[in-house]
Amino acid sequence: MSGREKDMRQRRRLALRGAKRRLAVPGLESTTGxxxxxxxxxxxxxxxxxxxxxxxxxxxxxxxxxxxxxxxxxxxxxxxxxxxxxxxxxxxxxxxxxxxxxxxxxxxxxxxxxxxxxxxxxxxxxxxxxxxxxxxxxxxxxxxxxxxxxxxxxxxxxxxxxxxxxxxxxxxxxxxxxxxxxxxxxxxxxxxxxxxxxxxxxxxxxxxxxxxxxxxxxxxxxxxxxxxxxxxxxxxxxxxxxxxxxxxxxxxxxxxxxxxxxxxxxELPRLPSYVAHARTVAAALAEGFAEAGVAWSRVHPAQPHTHEFQVWLPYDADDLDLATVRQAEETGTALFRKWTGQGPPGLSMTEVTVSAAGLEWTADHVREAVAQFVARLPGADAGTA
CATH class of the missing domain: 3.40.640.10 (Type I PLP-dependent aspartate aminotransferase-like (Major domain))
Known part of the structure; x- marks a missing residue:
């Protein structure tokens, strides 16, 4: 891992921990204490x-x-x-x-x-x-x-x-x-x-x-x-x-x-509620990207089978990572986590998990967060953030 990658990893970790609103807060990202x-x-x-x-x-x-x-x-x-x-x-x-x-x-x-x-x-x-x-x-x-x-x-x-x-x-x-x-x-x-x-x-x-x-x-x-x-x-x-x-x-x-x-x-008794709400989140994500004018996006599956699913966007993974971190730092909302470009050329993917923290998000919250995220992508009008 290069020094630049290590710096971004640390910046992302701090940004996500500092965010007040997240769809999931995995225990694996907690401190030892x-x-x-x-x-x-x-x-x-x-x-x-x-x-x-x-x-x-x-x-x-x-x-x-x-x-x-x-x-x-x-x-x-x-x-x-x-x-x-x-x-x-x-x-x-x-x-x-x-x-x-x-x-x-x-x-x-x-x-x-x-x-x-x-x-x-x-x-x-x-x-x-x-x-x-x-x-x-x-x-x-x-x-x-x-x-x-x-x-x-x-x-x-x-x-x-x-x-x-x-x-x-x-x-x-x-x-x-x-x-x-x-x-x-x-x-x-x-x-x-x-x-x-x-x-x-x-x-x-x-x-x-x-x-x-x-x-x-x-x-x-x-x-x-x-x-x-x-x-x-x-x-x-x-x-x-x-x-x-x-x-x-x-x-x-x-x-x-x-x-x-x-x-x-x-956690086990709550999983059905996470799965149900993941469907609300997935639908709102798709609507949010359409409303934001993103040329192409895909939520897969469109109706999640579990409380986890994929989001695909036609941007470089580094640009999406930077938008993710900036949104968390500047708005206190972390919509996504880590993006990967290991799919088809020109496309990047992230995995979305909806757990206890995500139950507080309404569809309107999701669409608003999408607009904030898209405003931080290359070529976007920063004035819409």
Missing amino acids: ERLSALVAGAASVHDLDLPSDLYGDGVVEELERRVAELLGTEASAFFPSGTMAQQAALRSWAGRTGSPVVALHPLAHPEVHERGALASVSGLRTVHPTTEARLPRADEVRGFEEPFGTLMLELPLRDAGFTLPTWEELKAVVAAARERDAVVHFDGARLWECTTRFGRPLRDIVALADSVYVSFYKSLDGIGGAALAGSASLVDEARTWRHRYGGQIAQQFPTALSALIGIEQ
Whole structure:
């Protein structure tokens, strides 16, 4: 990272922290003191703090595992320090059970884009792609795929395609197609918690379609970190063995486990309201860009499937970052966060998350913020800010 990039990163961090109005305030952007204070404030409501601390996965970690299994309706779950490790353990276990090291997944799935080839490098697995379209594969694509595979992995939602989900009927059909091929089904459910609105089904019904599922505690639930792998007792036991081999048998993890329990208690019940309001925000963003005379813009999906979605604009990412920071500094409103230019030439994208802070925004607030933002883009009339 260049000195200029570091300076902008620090400026953006300070601008966002200083903004009085934001659509989301992720815990990961908090100070150490703020995180510790939140942990202390909420811990007693989810766990008896007079009990002995955890040691190599007992105590509060076991309590969290029981809670997750209960929520998801599985026989068991195992805590992991990261989702990358949890899925390594799951997919490696399924490879041994099915006799196939081949995992069918989307090319935009997390292991393909964000894990430096870990499935092949660490676990000796090979991946294939039933589709390259910016959506999860359809049943006919899974059924007719020309190569054999032992496991079908579905990321719910598919983050890098805009946090998109199939319909409930489409998901059931895809799972059925995998079963016809004698493949097992694993859900990458890092953000599974907020999928219930789109599917119109409780978590247990969604998880029941798969043979295993991984969930994250630091994304939707705003925990410190960590993940869980859930499924049958025998699979989870095997995954615990791989967890140890991969270096995940950590002496004490009570801060992470406590923050996960707090997230389950406090954030999980609120996620449906975030999803619902994200649709209001997305519609107002589209209206705001149209009213501001931006030549082209896209909110994707137009009606978000979860409480997160993408916004695309025909500007350089650096210019959009600067407008984002200036708006936060000059108006106290931070509409966006970080922009990336890693899409089609001439277009940049940002991800929008709507959480508790965003519930205070009306559609009028959003449109007003869009006008302020556009006024700070290259070629705009600064007098309209």
